[in-house]
Amino acid sequence: MRVVLYCRVSTEKEAQVSSLNRQRAELMRMAEHHKMEIVDCIVEQASGYEIEREGIFRLLEYFSSRSADALLIQDETRLGRGNTKIALFHQLKKLNIRIYSLSQEGELEISESDSMVLQIVGIVEEYQRKIHNMKIRRGMKKAVEDGYNPAANLSNKDMASGRERIDFPIEEVIRLRRNKLTFKDIASTLRGVGYDVSKATVHRRYQEYVSLEKQSQSSYDNVDKGE
Template identity: 60%
Template sequence: MKAIIYCRVSTNKETQESSLNRQEEELIQLAKQYQFEVEAIIKEKASGYDFEREGILEVLDRIKDKQVQALLIQDETRLGRGNAKIALLHCIMKEGTKLYCISHNGELQLSESDSMVLKIVSMVEEYQRKLHNVKIKRGMKRAVQQGYKPEENLKNLGSASGREKIEVPIEEIIRLRKNGLTFAEIAATFRGFGHNISKATVHRRYQEYLASQEE
């Protein structure tokens, strides 16, 4: 199994430097104990409350790209503190990555409170995904009921993705807007028909149209 080692201390003090080296040494031994193939060792000095850390972001990238199947840490606080820790645990565990730590001399055992919070986060994320899909379907349904015909009004339907695919006719945005759809619903409708367009883009195009009418 391929693994990545992550070590972190919060300051640049000399005593912290020795802690960083000790973490690395102990985690290398843990990797040998479980016969892991260590792909990388990432060490950094940063606050555990800070989510924007180059080291941990590289860890997440490697996990997302399926380069490793296990992450080795001294304990869960090395990932982060407070909400940052919970967010990182969620990101790592939902990818199916195993967490091993020195403090447990093996696979990480979450506390009852952390397990409960992570379950809640997973449930919320799943319902957000379902709600997003429902909003897309609702927007598409409303648009079609108002006379929207994607096969006639949208170009490049089914073609390869690219710059042209987001060139949605402004007249369609105007018409759907007049029919009572919100910018989010209009964007969701276009995305449902394969056009990669955001709510912000729809709003910007509409504002550009209004500005042109005032000239």
């Protein structure tokens, strides 16, 4: 298992610096004990209430690019405090990243109250996604009724003539692009789960999606304006 170690203190006081060094040493021992591959050890001095931390950006980049599988921390407060902690828990959960804690001597168990908040956030996010998709479908329906032909609006459509259209989850492509993965990485990910697709196919299908979404959103806006 590939892991990222994350150590944080809030000030530059001597006692805090000593704590930082201790966190790093203990996390490295934990990783070695469990035969985990250490990808990076991120150390920073910043408030746990602040989400715009360079270390957090680096940490999320490792996980978004699938360069690491799990996070090791001393305890949950090292990752963040208050709303920042909840936001990071939510993001790591979406990326399917496991969190291991020294204080719990294993995989982190989130408190009941934090778990409840995360559940609510997940429900709200899901309904936002449904509303967004509903708007797209409504706009697309209106566009077709007004004579819009999706097939006629796709670039490179002649290149696919005579070929069987490969079926793969475009929703996963969109999610991975939002996580900053390249089309090459997305194609590799899809092939890893059984979809025989090339980078070019993934890129073309993504452009189709973007084109359709723009068109349907435009039609939806026109409906709202009464046009």
